[in-house]
Amino acid sequence: MYDLETRKRALALLDRGLSQNSVSKQTGISRAAIRSWRQRLEPIGRGRASECPRCASRPFDDPSAYAYLLGLYLGDGCISQGKRGVYSLRIACADAWPGLIDACSEAMQVIRPNNKVFRVQRQGCQYVTCLSKHWPCLFPQHGPGKKHDRTIEPAEWQQDIVDAHPWEFIRGLIHSDGCRVINWTTRTVRGERRRYEYPRYFFTNLSADILDLFTSTLDQVGVEWKRANGKNISVARRASVALMDAHVGPKY
Template sequence: MRPPHQRAEVAKLLASGMSDGAAAHASGIPRATVRDWRRGGVEREAPTPTCPRCGGAQHDPLALDRRAYAYLLGLYLGDGHVVATRRGVYRLRIYVDGRHPRLAQRVVETMQLVLPSSRAGLIRHHTDHMLVASQYAKCWPCLLPQHGEGVKHERPIILDGWQDGIVDEHPDQLVRGLLHSDGWRGTNRVVVNGKTYNYGRYQFSNRSDDIRGLFCAALDRLDIPWRRMNRWNISVARGSAVATLDAFVEPKD
């Protein structure tokens, strides 16, 4: 709706004897609106802007909760799935081991932060011992453009420029999300001269070269040393590096 002072200005112009067209030209208000005001009608509301890509309400990726989005992106790349439902609506699902209900609840809370307009929920998978956090929206293909047919490791996974900007700001949250989905924190036991030493270690496993590359690039941004264990596994085992990860990657339990 237009501010009251504009309507008052048009009323004065019409009262001076101007036609609808002349008052519209003088005030910059559309002629149809001037005519409706003169007749005492209700101003027509402009149509709600829509996204040309998904057809849903217009959204701005740069206006997202960027920290929460970086974490959600890591979760999605690890154990997430976007599927089309009816009427152009998509469902985002993040799968969490049933042994980690607190983690599953954090996933739901993160979804809600990223997309407050749509309610996120949590259900238990009917066959596997899994919890499924999910949320419906038309805009998921826009907010997660890595969505596509088939499994992720069989298609390219490349971030859009705006996603790169968010990851540059919050590489720790991308790492956190990836470790909470496809990662593990355990203990290395080494025996030296009959004495056993225990060392903390993180391990990340994913079959996608692109996703492993994103994980390692984020570690590099954080100056966290890592090494490739084998084809699909990345290890972080240096004491100072493990301590750095411990500072922001809370336990799954």
């Protein structure tokens, strides 16, 4: 629970033009709480509930959340059409990472704040799911078949968001199709065999286009990488791993 003064301070920052994400980082208050306080003061009517940032030609309330969700979608997401023109966005999240499931749910709720986000349990994973008529507007990469069998190219407005929030996009991709692992090797020092451990990041995807999006964004933030084989990207240099640890970190 947050006291009244804390709420006033957060809302005052919003009034100054800061985004919900910026206020959350500055104050340590969850974005869900900040969003709830704003909606209580400025209720969203039925017309606004169905408003799509793309259809309304307005900026996203929290573009960093979109960058993260885009990474998740490109890795483990799919969009399917249901009845009456309603689409279902589903992101598969392993049960082993409950924090990731919560982060995915929060990002999805931020993008469609008046649509219900729910979780469907399957063996070993949960599908974080939300229904909306506007998912194809928000993710124009949607199409028939598997992602690696079709061209995946960001729209200009998507690339602008990724360029502005590269780490959130990288984080979404790592949280979907990546991992942080500890490798080890042995060396003989003064006649004694010693074990050395070092962390590294991997990202694996069958789509050459998605791999290129990942590596070009790594280049943008100064992370050195190597292609381990046709579908694996490795980040192993100490400085680059330190950057990834600071901005991405292991799944949780």
